Amino acid sequence: MVARLANEALALNAAIAELDALIENRFRQHQHAEIILSMPGFGPLLGAEFLAATGGDLTQFIADRLAGVAGLAPAPRDSGRLSGNLRRPRRYDRRLLRVLLLSALTSIRWCPACKIYYDRKRAGGTRHAQAVIALARRRLNVLWAMLRDRTEYQAMPPAAAG
Template identity: 65%
Template sequence: MITSMPGLGIILGAEFLAATGGDMAVFGTADRLAGFGGVAPVPRDSGKISGNLRRPQRYNRRLQRVFPTSALFSIRHCAESRRFYERKRAEGKRHTQAVLALARRRVNVLWALLRDGRCYEFSPPNALAA
C-alpha cells in the first residue's frame, strides 16, 4: 500500500515502518506524526509572547530523513507534487521551505491512506460515492 505513493518507494517505506513501528495508533493524529518526524513547527512561546513557531529540537532523525526525501522524489515524478512545490516557490518560499511544506502535506496524505486502508489515487476520492 505504501509503495504506491509517488516518492515513497520500497526503501523509504521500510524506513518509515521501522521508525514508526507500524502502529499509527501511537500517534493519534497526523499532526503528532508530523511533529515526531520533525516537519511540523512547534510553538516556542514564553510569557506574553506568542506565535513563535520553530522547528522542533526533538524529533526522530529517521523520519526526518524519510519525509523530505520522499517529497524531493515526488517533485521529480509526480505532476501534482511539482505544481504544489512551484506554487510555494511562487509565494516567495525558499527551496527548503517549499520542500518541507510539501513533506508536511504528504504526511497528511499518508496518514489518511493508512487510517482508511486505501491505496494512493492521483485524483481525490469521490465524496458522493461514499
C-alpha cells in the first residue's frame, strides 16, 4: 500500500510539473511577459496569475483603479463627524491581492530598494502586514507604469532608493 501511495504521489508531482511548464510556456507568449518578469518578485507562475486576474489587458485600468480592484486602495469608512477612517474595500479580487502580496514578500528578500522601503516603514512604526501592503501598493504602481510605458524594471542604486 505504501508503494502504491508513493507512486501516486510521484505521478501527481510529475503532472503538476507538466502543468507548471505549460503555464510558463503560455505566459511567455504574452506581450507583457518580459516586462512582468523583469520586476523582482515576479516569476512565470505569479506573472501568469497576475495576467489571469487582470484579464491580460491593462488598458482598462488606471493605477488607482487597479489598486482598488486588488484591495490595496483604502476605502473611506466615515460616519457623522468622524472622517479619515479608512479600511480595505468590501469588494476586491482576492487572487490579485494574493499575487501582489506574494511578490512583495519575495521582493523584500531579493530587491535592495524594496528592502529599504520595507525597513523604513517598519522603523516608522507600522506593523509587518501594513508595511507589506504599502510595499505591494507601491510595486503595483511601478508595475502599472512599466506596462503603460512598455519598459522593463530598472533597479535604482540602494542609496538613491527611498
